[in-house]
Each structure stands twice: as C-alpha cells, then as structure tokens.
Amino acid sequence: MSIMPGAMLGLLGGGQLGRMFIMAAQSMGYQVTVLDPSRDSPAGHVADRFLCADFSDKTALRELGTTCAGVTTEFENIPADSLSFLAEYCIVSPDADSVAIAQNRIMEKQFLVTNGFPVAAFAVIQSGNAVSPDTHPELFPGILKVSRFGYDGKGQVRVSNKAELDAAFSSMKGESCVFEQLLPLRSEISVIVARGFDDELSVFPVAENRHVQGILDVSIVPASVPREIIQQASEATIRVAEKLDYRGILCVEFFILADGRLLINEIAPRTHNSGHYTIDACMTSQFEQQVRTLCGLPLGSTKLLSAAVMVNLLGDLWQQKEPDWKQVLQHTNTKLHLYGKREARPGRKMGHYTVLDTTAEAALQQALRIKQLLSENTN
Template sequence: VAKFARGVSVVTFEFENVPSATTGVIDRYCPVRPGGNVLHTTQHRFREKSFFASHGLPVTPFRRVTSLPELEEAVADLGIPAVLKTAAWGYDGKGQTIIKSSADAARAWAELKTEEAILEAFIDYECEVSVIVARGPSGETATYGPFRNQHSNHILDVTTFPAGLPTPVEQAALEVAREATLALDVVGILCIEFFVTRGGEVMINEVAPRPHNSGHLTIDGHVTCQFEQQVRAVCGLPLGSNRSHGPCAMANLLGDVWFAEGLGGEPRWEQALELPGVKLHLYGKQEARLGRKMGHLTALGATAEEAEGIVRGARERLVGRG
C-alpha cells in the first residue's frame, strides 16, 4: 500500500467498505479524498447516525444493539414495526430485516448473525430521494438533485429528476445535504439518501462518500456528471457546471434481464435503442447474475414522468415485452 501511495498524487475510493487502516497508511504519503475519517464514519451505521445526530441533522430514531435483551429493550423504546440492520457491511438491502412484532425480535437477531446492530424506527415515508454534493479542497460545492428514487427488492430500480417535491421540501433536502457534507469535511462526492415523510419532513436514511447509483443519470442529464465532478474535486480542479439538460430518468439493468422469460442470453439491445434519446451504459461485468447491477438506461423528456416512461419502455423491449 505504501509503495502504491508513494507513486500517486491523490487517492480516492469507489466503495466505502475499505479498511480505514488502509487509508491511514496512504495518508502518510498523499491525500486521501474523501479522508479516512469520512470512511471510518460512513462505513458503520451507528457511527454515521450518531455523527449526524450530534450535529443536529435529522435522522431516523435509532438505538445500538449488541444482544437480544438490548434488542428487546430497543423495540419497546422505538416501537414496531422497526428495522434491524447490521452496524457494518450492508448495502442494497443486505444485512437488514423488519421486525413486525415484539415476538419477532428473536427471529431477527438470529437471522442477522452479528455482534453489533442498529435498530431504526420504521418511517412511513411518502418517497425516497437523494442529493449529491461535490466539494473541493477550498470548500467550493456543486449540488445535484434531489432525485426521486424507486426501489424494487431493496435495490434501486428507477431514478427521476426533478423529484417533484414541494419547494420547501426540496430546499430542506438540499440544505441538509450541504450541512452533512460540511460537517464530515468531505472533499470529493457525498450522496445523501433521504426519506420524505408524509408530513413533508426530510430525514437522512444513509450516505455514501462516492459516486452513487442514483447519480448515474447525471452522465447524460447534466453538463458535468458525478464521475467527472469527483475527479475535479479530489484533484483540486475547479468544479464543473452542475446544470441539468432537462428532466431525465435512469432505469437500472440487473442481471435478471439476461434471464427474463427464459431467454438466457444477451438482451435485445437494438430493441431498446430504437427509442429516440435512449442511452445504454454497460459496466463491463463478465457474468450476469440475478440481482447484480450490470448497467443502466437513461433518457431525457419534456417531464420527469415522460423520461421515466421512456426508460421503462426501453427496458421492457430488452426482453421482448415492449
């Protein structure tokens, strides 16, 4: 690691499940952006929630849990339903389970097979949105979103922009996202995922200190995409324009598409690309597996709803249903 760090000018990461000790070694030789402190906080759900709560930012009510008796006490405190999550190493719905009754606690604790977890109150939300903030070493920022996110089986399915939120809710999400980025002292990219409650409040669900799946629509939907912005930010270059080209949408392509309707082969890309304005992005992964993110489709439209209809229609065409 030290040899690698001595040969580069700056280091960043694409996934937060990296040992924070590794970034500590690298930091002796060159800047790590975002810093190891950001990684240490955001790769652990309890540390992350505690950090934001200590800075007065809105988070879902939570409790740390290290045993079944503690879980039963936390359930009594937060109420049911509630969501039990592993404290670390969880993404795309992995490492979590819903507790629907007090008697369900033992089942949930046994299922997670962990020594440390976090119990969060279940939020009856209107929708889920995300905001992406790029921040350079000088404190310059560029913000994207909010994006409206729709999930299927805990995996992001479709993202649309604009999110169609009332102006006060949109402004609250943008402000909290900027405050979270500043509190963590992020240099690079931070994605903040929110629940929007039925009462119009925004609550931080989780964050990712890297380019995020929901921000993939910036590749075709904005002047400067999140990936270019990350490079600019970590290298200390001026941030690019975050101007949107207009309403846009993204639909994820999971490995399931390769196996849909028993086709068991390459999807019909030409069918999707016949639709005007549809862009296809594949990630170069060699093996398609159920639930594995293999690529995405994007499109612009006169409205977010129109753009969503285009990408959903294009995805249906891949399996001969469009």
C-alpha cells in the same frame, strides 16, 4: 496545488462506480491505477494499471501511494486505516475519518443525531437484545440493519415482533446492528454534493428514487417534490459535508414521510447510483466532479441540461439470454451503459440506461415502456 492531466490517479475498489470514474479521468487525460482484491472487475478492465491486492495490503498500498498523485475510493467499505496510511504518501479523498463514520451505521446515526439532523427513531443492538415492543413500542414494526457491510438492502430484515427481531439478530452472526422504525414513506430522494480542498461546494440536482426489494430501481430528475423540500435537502447535504469536513463526492439519501417530514436515511462517502443520470443529463457528471475535487481543479457546473430518468439493469434480466439491447438503442434520446460484468446474478447491478426528455414525466413513461419490453424479451 493541483494535480494536472497526465498524472496517475489511484482508485480503491473495482466496481462500476470506479469504472465510470476512470472513464471520466481518462477523457480528461489522467491515468488511473486500480487496487482491488478481485482479478476480474468492471474498473479493472479499463484501468491503466491494476494492483490485485487486499484493501489492507501495506505493500500494495505503498505502491499505490508512491506512484499516484492522488487516491480516491469507489467503495465505502475500504478500511479507514488504509486511507490514513495512504495519506502519508499522497493526496487522499475522502479521508479516513469521514469514511469511518459513513461505513458504520451506528457511528453514522450518532453523527447525524449529534449534529441535529433528523433520522428515524432507532436503537443500537450490540449483543443480546433488550429491545421489545414493551420497551420500544415506537420501533415496531421495524427494520434491523447490520452496522457494517450492508448494501442494496442486504443485511436488512423487516420484523414485526420480539421473536422475529431475535431471529433476525441471530442471523447477523453477532454483528452489531441498528434497529429502526419502519417509516411510512411518501418518497425517497438523494442529493450529491462535491466539496473541494478549497472549500468550494457544488450540489447536483435532486433525484427522486424508487426502490424494489431494497435495491434502487429508477431515479427521476427533476424530483417531483415541493421546492422547499429540494431546498431543505440540498442545504442539509451541504451541512453534512461541512460537519464531516468532507473532501470529495458525498451522497445523502433522504426519506420524505407521508406527513411531509424530511429525514436522513444514510450517507454514502462516494459517487452514487442515483447520480448516474448526471453522465448524460448534466454539464458535469458526478464522476468528472470526483476527478476535479481529487485533483484540486475548479468544480464543474452541475446544471441540468435535460430532464432524465435512469433505470438500473439487474442480473435478473439475463436469466434466459442477453437482453435485446435494440429496445434501448433504437431510441435516439436513450443512453445505454453496461459495466462489463461477466456473470449476471439476480439482484446484481449489470448496467443502466438513461432516458432524456423535455419533462421527467415523459422520460419516465418511456423508461418504463422500455423496461417492460426488456423484461418481456427474456421470458
């Protein structure tokens, strides 16, 4: 049964991914109610209706579930119990079980290993720390990652010996962690897949991602990696969605190692920053696809209409004054997206721009020139 335009949809989370979901939903004739604990949020600003409440507030969840035909998420740290609770009232995508796995690095790693997906060598550290270069030589140097609530490289510490690992673990305040080997990366890619309630699957073109200090900086499409890797990554992403019996939009982040091996880094049970290029460069954006999967509509084509490079705009750019947007807007092949956040903090994702061109290389050169000019303007 499909949810048709005109219906009210529900969204858990008020961030920019939610804002872009709402814009896609509204342009197809849907209305959206947002539930978020913060009164001032990028998605809250454009929602048809806003419920200011905690994600586990039963009264607010019941209100959302009884007034919306379907509910989705834009934030992976929604309590899984809230999703099961909502499922008693309306359609929910993604479901509680998938989100429970993806939001916890320990469960995520165990799911991946159990199902035969290659991941970095790792150890779980729960309380006390029995891991050292003597017991686990392959893990040093490594990265300690908190099992829950990490994002944009937060909750991660690089360590090279036992003393540093102990200090890093103490800084996690008793939270359980995953400690993984620091890998020699050749590059990073991500794949976004949509899987509908009728099992229909659709994969977006693979993006190549460059990070700076653990935060996504630039996504390049098409990715400049061998065809076999693209194929392997796309197939692995589909298998992850199938193994989770996932419904909705899912992103799998991959590492490509110096020796060419492909490993899964992590799974995001939602639309993804590396898929923002789809808004301007694909027949269907990841956000429209999210609407389509939630509403039980046929999935849209993910055809790439142009090579594209997306650049994140972080709060650091605002240090002195508002950036000079003419540097972006004067180019007829460049699209500016700002999320309406009032406060620009260093490292905070404030917006992005996408450069479209005939080749990824040409788009990248232009995107980097614009980036340089924007940063010069703030100094």
